[in-house]
Amino acid sequence: KRDDELILPINDSISSTLDTNQMSAKTTIMANPNFIENKIWLNGKEESFNGPRLQSCLKEIKRRVQESKKRSDIIEWNIHICSENNFPTAAGLASSAAGYACLIFALAKLYDVEGDISGLARRGSGSACRSVYGGWVKWWKGNRSDGLDSIAVQLAPASHWPDMRIIILVVNESRKKHGSTDAMKRSIATSTLLSARADTIVPGRISEMESAIKSKDFPKFAEITMRDSNQFHAICLDTYPPCFYLNNVSHAIIEFVHAYNEFRGSAQVAYTYDAGPNACLYTLENNVGEIISIINEIFPTNISEGYIKGIPVEGCTI
Amino acid sequence: KRDDELILPINDSISSTLDTNQMSAKTTIMANPNFIENKIWLNGKEESFNGPRLQSCLKEIKRRVQESKKRSDIIEWNIHICSENNFPTAAGLASSAAGYACLIFALAKLYDVEGDISGLARRGSGSACRSVYGGWVKWWKGNRSDGLDSIAVQLAPASHWPDMRIIILVVNESRKKHGSTDAMKRSIATSTLLSARADTIVPGRISEMESAIKSKDFPKFAEITMRDSNQFHAICLDTYPPCFYLNNVSHAIIEFVHAYNEFRGSAQVAYTYDAGPNACLYTLENNVGEIISIINEIFPTNISEGYIKGIPVEGCTI
Known part of the structure; x- marks a missing residue:
């Protein structure tokens, strides 16, 4: 990363996004004027709302909401966030990318934010900026020091290479x-x-x-x-x-x-x-x-049940 | 390597040579007018004498012997080589460096070859050129395409850093x-x-x-x-x-x-x-x-006997 707080990378990168039927994060956000404080649960466990990355995401999305002058009605309400992923966390399987992409998508829906949201997701976890899109995605490193041009673009949808x-x-x-x-x-x-x-x-x-x-x-x-x-x-x-x-x-x-x-x-x-x-x-x-x-x-394994999941495949004799 | 046959490296390198009391190769060479062919044994097992590296070493040493015009008496005699190393072969512990350094040293003694012999050893195994010297040794990559300047020099003897x-x-x-x-x-x-x-x-x-x-x-x-x-x-x-x-x-x-x-x-x-x-x-x-x-x-081990060897050390309680 060339900037640690803005999460700006030192090179472009390309990724593919998995089918959300197979591996995904799922985030629900509720805003309510009666909530006395902001709260977040990850996989059922309450976590601190003061994490710098979560705060950075919220600050940035609120800036966008204020710019658009929409949803000023609910922007000051406290929110409760529930996020779950159906695969191991922090095991090098891009759980934070999926989690933050999903969080930003949900926040953007809640506050009616329009336009590219990859730059918002980047504030949570760099690679999350790619995960807001499906299919084949490229993250431009960008050149600006404020990071506003460090965003993701979809190179091709998943349907481009169906097999x-x-x-x-x-x-x-x-x-x-x-x-x-x-x-x-x-x-x-x-x-x-x-x-x-x-x-x-x-x-x-x-x-x-x-x-x-x-x-x-x-x-x-x-x-x-x-x-x-x-x-x-x-x-x-x-x-x-x-x-x-x-x-x-x-x-x-x-x-x-x-x-x-x-x-x-x-x-x-x-x-x-x-x-x-x-x-x-x-x-x-x-x-x-x-x-x-x-x-x-x-690589034989003893875990027979639930070991293989995903799109069903026909085995073969070897 | 920048040249595969001459074994010329792409950069300089520095190594230290172990005390031969602890880990070493030992080579005996005999020349005899009655030997009907050249033979070589490694750790008691006869090996082919036609290996390209062994041939390359012999060719180069004979060139040096002919230049010096000494020992023309025995240079045509066949030789028997016995080489043994007291540590595992080809396990990434520089067995070929030790083996070829020792072989070249013995051949140089046999044929009265004078001057730097690291360039001869290099023909057997690149890193062998360093192992002909004790202590701290540097291998100059050299610049000549014939490799004659790709030799080793001793930077300091082992006694320079005795502890x-x-x-x-x-x-x-x-x-x-x-x-x-x-x-x-x-x-x-x-x-x-x-x-x-x-x-x-x-x-x-x-x-x-x-x-x-x-x-x-x-x-x-x-x-x-x-x-x-x-x-x-x-x-x-x-x-x-x-x-x-x-x-x-x-x-x-x-x-x-x-x-x-x-x-x-x-x-x-x-x-x-x-x-x-x-x-x-x-x-x-x-x-x-x-x-x-x-x-x-x-890293506990079950091998209690002969597991640790070398200079005796006082253990300590941890």
Whole structure:
């Protein structure tokens, strides 16, 4: 991040948003003149309303409401926020991105805020700015010091590449050791490789990635995805003291993916890891059954019930 | 490597050579006019004499012998080579460096070769060129395309820093998954961060390291050592497909070292990892007992006999 409070990144980035039927956050907000104070519950547990990020989001949305001169009737009422996500929190699965995107969307609905809301969501969690849109989304880093041009745009809707599938392998659902924010701060301060990545390598990859998505070139998409995931973790390792997010199981999944792709003769599946050991695999629909079957074979688990969820897949014999 | 056959590196490097009483290779060579062929045994097992690196070493040493016009009497005789190392082979503990340094030293003795022999050893295994000298050694990458200036020089003898100690933690003594040579070739071909490291970062670190060794500044020495080890593994991860040498135990040792240094208030111990999961810890003599005691506590082992070897240390109660 180039600015910690405004949450401005040092490079552009591209993400895909999961189908909300499968993994999502759900937020309900109620404003009431009789509420004596603001309150927030995350997954049923009351949390402090004074967190700097929540405050930053509210301040920014109220600024927008005042500009628009709409809903001045309810803007001073206290609110109660209930937010739930149906997947592990803080395990490197973008729970804060989903949570803040959902929160800002709900606040924007409540207060009738119009226009792009990604810049509002960014104040809560950088990557939340991408998650306010579905499909393929790009976050422009922006150049302004006030961050007003650091917003997300949808590159293509999910329907553009309908057979794209994401398989999430939860290696460890406990909270991650390093909070992303502190780790990023330390990377900027100490990694001597980071500037080469941010200034030179990422810009080239972003435009290659945009064209791979546009032309639905899966092998190209897969290679850029894997190389960039690896390089992100290389920077984490080049941070001092280093951050490790990948563990032995993550390494084994990466090796499986390369072995599978080599066997198939082209990149048919790609991995990417965020700030945790859990793998996101991208593949096309017709490979899903085979990949799930092989993974169940290589990484057997005792948890039989509720272990696999998502879009039903046909297994296959291997 | 900038040249694969001549084994020319892309940057300078510094290493320390272990006391041969503790970890070493031992090579005996006999030349005899009655030997009907050249033979070589490694750790008691006969190996092929036709390996390209062994051939390259012999070709180069014979060139030097012919230049000097000495020992033309025995240069055509066949030789028998017996080489043994008292530590695991190909486990990322520089067995080939030790082996080739020892081989070249023995051949140079046999054929009365004078002058610097590090360039000869380099033909066997790049890092072997450093291992022909004791103490603190620097390998100049050199600039000539024939590699004749890619040699090692001793920066300081071991006696310069007499309380320096190296603790080697053998995490896994099996042969490594990736041979160093292939992995290095792949890094040069695919890592987009490598040039920043080799062209910009390493040269600065080399001169800082030389001054840290010269002034016996342990905290500075330790920080450069750890940062550079981490960056080497970052480059391995940025290689495509990636190479992983560190495993969960390696990660835990790194975290222990940072926690210990934080507790002590300054860097009192440093880790470095070559192409494998095994840690080399550097520390000063007065810390060795405490560190070994803590490590035995954190990483208990069932192997009681012969598990710890080396210079005897006094344990301590923790």
